[in-house]
Each structure stands twice: as structure tokens, then as C-alpha cells.
Amino acid sequence: MSVGPVLEKCRAENRAALIGYLPVGFPSVEGSIAAMAVLVESGVDVVEIGVPYSDPVMDGPVIQDAAVRALAGGVRLKDIFTAAREVSGAGAGALVMTYWNPVLRYGVERFAADLVAAGGAGLITPDLIPDEAGEWISAADAHDLDKVFLVAPSSTPERLEAVTSQCRGFVYATAVMGVTGARASVGEAADALVSRTREHTDLPVCVGIGVSTGDQAAEVGRFADGVIVGSALVRCLTEADSEEQGLKALGALARELADGVRRSRS
Amino acid sequence: MTTTSNVPAYGRFGGFGGRYVPEALIPALEQLEEVWRKAVVDPEFVGELERLQRTYTGRPSIITEVPRFAEHCGGARVILKREDLNHTGSHKINNVLGQALLTRRMGKTRVIAETGAGQHGVATATAAALLGLECVIYMGRKDTERQALNVARMRLLGAEVVAVDHGSKTLKDAVNEAFRDWVANVGTTHYVLGTVTGPHPFPEMVRDFHRVIGVEARQQVLDLVGRLPDAVLACVGGGSNAMGIFHRFIDDGSVRLIGLEAGGEGVESGKHAARFSAGIPGVLHGAFTYVMQDEDGQTVESHSVSAGLDYPSVGPEHAHLLESGRAEYRAVTDVEAMEAFSLLSRTEGILPAIESAHALAGAMQVGRELGRDAVLLVNLSGRGDKDVHTAAEWFGLIGGDGSARLPDDDGAKGLGVQQ
Ligand SMILES: Cc1ncc(COP(=O)(O)O)c(C=O)c1O
Numbered sequence: 201m202s203v204g205p206v207l208e209k210c211r212a213e214n215r216a217a218l219i220g221y222l223p224v225g226f227p228s229v230e231g232s233i234a235a236m237a238v239l240v241e242s243g244v245d246v247v248e249i250g251v252p253y254s255d256p257v258m259d260g261p262v263i264q265d266a267a268v269r270a271l272a273g274g275v276r277l278k279d280i281f282t283a284a285r286e287v288s289g290a291g292a293g294a295l296v297m298t299y300w301n302p303v304l305r306y307g308v309e310r311f312a313a314d315l316v317a318a319g320g321a322g323l324i325t326p327d328l329i330p331d332e333a334g335e336w337i338s339a340a341d342a343h344d345l346d347k348v349f350l351v352a353p354s355s356t357p358e359r360l361e362a363v364t365s366q367c368r369g370f371v372y373a374t375a376v377m378g379v380t381g382a383r384a385s386v387g388e389a390a391d392a393l394v395s396r397t398r399e400h401t402d403l404p405v406c407v408g409i410g411v412s413t414g415d416q417a418a419e420v421g422r423f424a425d426g427v428i429v430g431s432a433l434v435r436c437l438t439e440a441d442s443e444e445q446g447l448k449a450l451g452a453l454a455r456e457l458a459d460g461v462r463r464s465r466s
Numbered sequence: 467m468t469t470t471s472n473v474p475a476y477g478r479f480g481g482f483g484g485r486y487v488p489e490a491l492i493p494a495l496e497q498l499e500e501v502w503r504k505a506v507v508d509p510e511f512v513g514e515l516e517r518l519q520r521t522y523t524g525r526p527s528i529i530t531e532v533p534r535f536a537e538h539c540g541g542a543r544v545i546l547k548r549e550d551l552n553h554t555g556s557h558k559i560n561n562v563l564g565q566a567l568l569t570r571r572m573g574k575t576r577v578i579a580e581t582g583a584g585q586h587g588v589a590t591a592t593a594a595a596l597l598g599l600e601c602v603i604y605m606g607r608k609d610t611e612r613q614a615l616n617v618a619r620m621r622l623l624g625a626e627v628v629a630v631d632h633g634s635k636t637l638k639d640a641v642n643e644a645f646r647d648w649v650a651n652v653g654t655t656h657y658v659l660g661t662v663t664g665p666h667p668f669p670e671m672v673r674d675f676h677r678v679i680g681v682e683a684r685q686q687v688l689d690l691v692g693r694l695p696d697a698v699l700a701c702v703g704g705g706s707n708a709m710g711i712f713h714r715f716i717d718d719g720s721v722r723l724i725g726l727e728a729g730g731e732g733v734e735s736g737k738h739a740a741r742f743s744a745g746i747p748g749v750l751h752g753a754f755t756y757v758m759q760d761e762d763g764q765t766v767e768s769h770s771v772s773a774g775l776d777y778p779s780v781g782p783e784h785a786h787l788l789e790s791g792r793a794e795y796r797a798v799t800d801v802e803a804m805e806a807f808s809l810l811s812r813t814e815g816i817l818p819a820i821e822s823a824h825a826l827a828g829a830m831q832v833g834r835e836l837g838r839d840a841v842l843l844v845n846l847s848g849r850g851d852k853d854v855h856t857a858a859e860w861f862g863l864i865g866g867d868g869s870a871r872l873p874d875d876d877g878a879k880g881l882g883v884q885q
Contacts, residue, residue: 254633254765255750257645258488264632277762300486301749305763327749329492332484352490354652359492377490378650 202346203246203293203321203369207404207425210245216421216461218243219406220454221297221430222437223250224283225275226266231443233286235450239433242451243458246293248324248428249283253299258326260381262431266438277302281318288319295346295369297324303336312339322346322369330366337366348372351397353389364401370426371397374409381431383410391423417460427461477666478754480789482782485665486749487645494652499667501572506674511567518563519678522596523552526682529690529843534813535826539833542840543691546816547683547711549847556819556848557676557707558589562658564675566593569656576600576655580644582609582637582703583774583821584616585848586660591625593658601625604643606636609773616852634767637777641751661704662781665752669781676710683843684714691841697722697832700845701824702795703739703774705781707847716792725784726828728770729797739768740797741780742788755782771800771856774821774848802827804860807850819848820856 210217220239224232236247252267252275259267280296287294296315303311303323315323322345328336330349340347346369351360354377364371375390376383390407397405407420408428417427436453440446477483485495505511519525527548536544549557562579569577577599581587587603594601603620607629610617620627633639641664648657662669662676680698687695698715700708702725715721730738738744745756750765758766758778770776787793798806807823809830810816818826822845829844836842850857858864865871 253763255638255642257642257751258649260646268633271764301757301759301765302763304748305759305761326488327486327752329485329487329489332486350489352488354490354493356493359489363489374488374490377652379646 201288201319201321202344203295206245206293207370211404211425214465216424216464217245217406217426218417218458218461219246219248219426219428220244220433221248221250221428222433223252223263223266223270224280225252225270225273226437227443227446228273229275229279229282233283235437235447236283236287237290238447238451239454240287240290240292242454244292244454246295246426247287248295248297248430249280249287251277251280251296251298251302253302256299258379260379260431262435262438263380266434277306281314281320284315284318284320293321294319295321295324295348297326300325300328308335309339312343312345315345316343320345322348324348324372326350330363333366340368350374351393353377353393360397360400364397364403367401367403370404370406371401372428373397373405373407373424375407375420376410378409380409382412386410386416387419390420394423414456414460417457418464421461421464427457429457479669479783479786482753482755482785483666483669484754485752486754487665487752488649490649491652491665495665495667497572498568501568502667502671505568505571511571515564515567519560523559523563525552525678527551529683529686531690532810532814535810536833538809539830539842540836541838542833542836542842544829544833544842544844545687545690545695546844546846547679549679549707549845550816550818550822550849554585554589554592555851556585556589557679557710558586558660559592560678560710561660561672561675561706562586562589562593565656565658566597566599569599570597572656574654574656576602576651577658578602578604578644578647578655579658579660580604580637580640581660582606582640582776583772583819584609584613584620584852585774585819587620587625587627588616588623590658590660591620591623594625595623602647603627604630604640604647606630606634606640608635609637609640612856613773613852615855637773638751638765638779645751661706662709662783663704663751663753663755663779669753669783672706673709673713673783676706677713679707679710679845680712680714683711687841687843693841694718694721695841695843696836697724697840698843699724699726699825699828699832701726701775701821701847702780702784703777703821705784707845709781709783711845712787712793723787723793724828724832725793725795726798726824727795728768728772728775728824729799730769730771732799733797737769738797739770739775739777741778742795743797745778747785750779753782755785756780771803771860772820772824774819775824796828796831798824798827804857806830807857808861816846817850818846819850820853822847
């Protein structure tokens, strides 16, 4: 099911949606699913279920580290379907974030079919541009899945038009030029990019990369339809002394971020 | 995503190639393509590149016939294209000078590059010094250890060398890190990709900067033997030296094009970099091509005695040449390559790069298959100075502490070559 209705509901509440990323398989498959449940309980509207990949060129050290540990722990691609089932069952949007080769290897059509069956909403594809995505676009359209492509501060008007015209669900605006990871400031470039993107689409525009605190979520929530947080959440788990402590820290940060998106426009 | 028509899709060779990169890089790739396509028809750019090739690299590189080595190749005539004699010691400089000039044309002031054996890093650091560009080289930690001398060379040339500790700590991880740097600094920085892979336009552009190898060699062989060679052989890491020497011969249907991949400890062992034996089509580092991967599409680590061939993917044009049947690819094991390394050194007084020794081992096989009447052209892509330490260890010429070990010492292996 598309994340569209979830974002609609947030818009009706006059706030940005909170979108939280966690990789499946860290600290274990069950552990990651428990962590996603904590995100949903703590006010996250959409969970971005990450597929750990051996060569994550868009990711900074925190997510790379979690991916390496998840793969070493034996996570398999099919585990994301289990995660999608749990997240959608808990009432949140379940979007899968994946580099392209795992989907290609699994079979694009088969992947789309299995994702729908698991209650997944669609895919965020950081290294797949619409120009190369013919097979995915057909499969997604056939299976009624969201296609979330990325735009960047470097995107020209032509690229913004080409990319947004192929998105469904929302448009992912990368706030800064660079890989995932917390930044001290994310504001201006993101604000400008969101405005430029809105000239080309009526879809929700969500901002990711760099956001790590409630205050930043509040700041970004003023101009974006959704605030995407990854590394800061992942770090709660990778730096914890125990799984229990990790979940506690995760819940606390998710609540802070959820509060941030709720106070930003008031 | 193979195309059914005969006209390849944009940026593709048959069904291979493409642009699988974050959107943030697309404007930079578009700019690069535009500047490159204009430059290669601009007499000023072409003239400057030719001048550098002549007065800096030392082009044209010579060919050398190697009759004593050829005795081990079934008596076929063996001719080496001497890219090892280029300034900086390998073919890599051809591409780097082209891209460094483009960097200047794009108004960028900083270059980054990945390197495996260190040859591409050294070439990039050299061009950066020549043109006054800031230079950062990414190199897997494992490669900084086995190619320590090249790390020092890059630093002496003024480059910063960053050891990459992620993943397998080899070339593929250095490429990942270079892409991460590029996304963050693309406004000022050009990524001098070192081989014929990556997102379009790199595979085509890098090939064209190396095409001079085959253009020169074809004429040189015609002048020397009066006919075209029966086969052209080259080692294939990413595949740049091979595309460079192959390309001018593609329309010469009688000439076999043979690429030699790193067979490591043998394809059956799983410890190799024989993408065309054990890989399947997929996406890595921006291109759709053959990739060594597991059932879930995770990249599988490659292995080779040669750092420059130790890469789990290969340039998309080679995938196309394989599938179209125009080129053939074989795997050469570490043992076979080191035997060829030793043979060329002792019979001809030429120390080859271990990468290039894979092509020489291929010539030994193919020469034996074709016999005395055959003429083989082998791309000697680089010299072996950087590999002296690896080879000395391989042949037991130095002990674990790096000190010399003489023949009567315990544990010294013979060189295994019958004279
Ligand atoms: C001497 C030499 N030959 C060959 C290669 C392999 O690269 P390619 O396949 O792109 O020619 C390298 C790479 O480092 C090299 O240093």
C-alpha cells in the first residue's frame, strides 16, 4: 500500500511526516524488526527498511558499519519481506531502501510481487535514476508500488522535471551534497531544493541526509512534507552496550524527532 | 536490461553499461560528457594532448619482438607493445593526461582517484603535479601494504593517499570511497576513474584515451611483419589496457582478441577474479556488466596475486565483446602468471608488471595452440618495478624480515625456470 495516505494524514495534521531508516539484520533480523516496532510506537510514520549491501556508495560510516555487521550476521535479502510485513502490520508505511543490484539479482518482477505480498509500499532507490529504471517502473506500476527517486542540490531544472515525473509516493530530496550521516546544519540548501522541486511536482517532497536532532527535524519540517532520519537512529543501535539500551536510546531519539515535526509549524 | 534493437541504448555497449549512480552525480557526468565531446574535436585540446604524449609520456611506445621468450610460446612470433616504457611505468598515464586536461577545461581544481596496484594513483598524482591540481588517492588498506613503494611515490609527487578500511580493503572499496568523496565535492572535484568501467561516459572516454595503444601497435606490426597479427592479447582488470589495444583491431575480423583475467588460485577454488568464468551480469560502480556476486546480489571478494587485476567487476564493453563473440576471455592462475613473469625477465631482460604477466601467460598458451606460423601481439601494460617485493617473496628471494635469502639458505625456492 502506498505511503501516500500516510503523508496525506500528516498534511491534514499540519505537520511533516517522520520517516525513520533502519537496516534489516542489525543487530539481528529479529533485533532489527523489534527496533522498527519501537520506531513506530515512538511516532515514526513511515519506516524505511534498509537492505544491507556490500558496496553502499551513498552511505557514510555509520550505515556502512551496520551493513557490514548485518551481512556478517547472515542477513538475507528475503528478510526484508518479513520486516515489511511487521511494519505494515503495525500500521506504519513500509518502504524499502535498496541499492539496485540486490533487486536485479532477485528479479525485478519477482521482487515487486513479493514486496506487495508482504505489505510493502515500494522502493527508494539511491543508485537507480529513472533513466535506467524502465524495468522497475513497469513492475512498480503493474503492482501498484511507490517509486521514490532522489533529487539533489546539484539537480538542474531538466533533471528535476525528469525525476519527479517518474516518482510516486514522494520525492526524496537530499539535503546536502554527500553521503548519509549527521550534519551540524542542513537548512538552506534543503529549503532551496524543496522550493525548486515543488515547481515541478505536486507530490510530497521529503528531505533526508544529515538530520539528527529534534530541532533539526522541526527546522526541516517547516518547509518539507517529510523528514527522513537514518544515521542518527542507526547509531543508537550500533553504539549501544546492549540491545536493550539500544532500543531505549532509539525510542528516546524517535520521540524527540516526532516531537520536532509536531512543533515545527505551530 | 538488454536491448533488443541493434542500436545500443544511450551510453551502452549492447545491453551493458549505463549510469547507475546517485542523482547528485548526474549533472557532473553530463558536464563531463559535454566537455569531453567538445574537446576531442578541438584542435587546441587534441594538440596539447599529443604534445604531452610525445614530450612527457614518450609516445609512441615501441614494440619489441621477444624471440627467446617466444620459444616458450610454441615458437610463435611474439611482439610486445611496450606500454611499460611510458613515463610512470604503465599505460595508465594515457587516460590520466586526457582526464587531467579535461579537469582544467571544466574549471575544477581538485582530482581524486582510486588505485589498486598503485599505477593509476601514481599516474594521477603525476598529472596533478604537472597541471597544478590538488590530488587525493583512495587505496584499499590491503593494497597500500602490498604496494607500499607506490604509496611513497604518490606522496613524493604531492598527493594525499587515503587508506580505505571498509569492506575487502581492496580496489572495489577504494572506488566506493572515491564515489563518496565525489558526491560531496563534485563542484570542485573531478573523479579520474582509472579504467573502462563506471557510469557513462567513463567506459567510452577512458577507452578512447587509450586507443592510441592499438592505433600505434597495428601500424608497427604491419611495418615489422607485413601483416596483421593472428591474436592480440592483454590482461583485463577493469579492462583499460585491453580496450586500448583491442579497439583499433575490432573491424579486423581475422585478428583474435583475447583478454586474460586473473584466475588467482584457480577458478574452482573460488579465490580468483575471473568475472567471465564465475560472474553474472549485474550492477557495480555505476555500470551494468559482469559482477562476481552471491545469490543476494552482494559483491563477492576477488583474489589475485596482482593488485591491479583484483577487482570483482569488469568494463561493460568487454561484457559486450564477450557476448557478441568478438573477443574471448581466459583465466590465468597466479602460478602461471608468475612463471611467465620469471620467464620474460630471464629470457629477455624485461621485468613485467604482474598484471601484464597474465597476458604473457596467455601468449604461452595461445602460441602453443597456434604454433610457429602465428604472430601474437601482447600488450605489456606495465613494468615490474612495483612488484619486485611481491615477486621476491613469491620466489623466496627474501625472508619474512625482508632480508635477502641466497640459494644455499634453507627455504629458498628456485625460480622454477628451465633454461
Ligand atoms: C600495469 C597494469 N596493467 C593492467 C592493469 C589493470 O587495469 P586495466 O585492466 O584497466 O588495464 C593495471 C591496474 O592497476 C596495471 O597497473
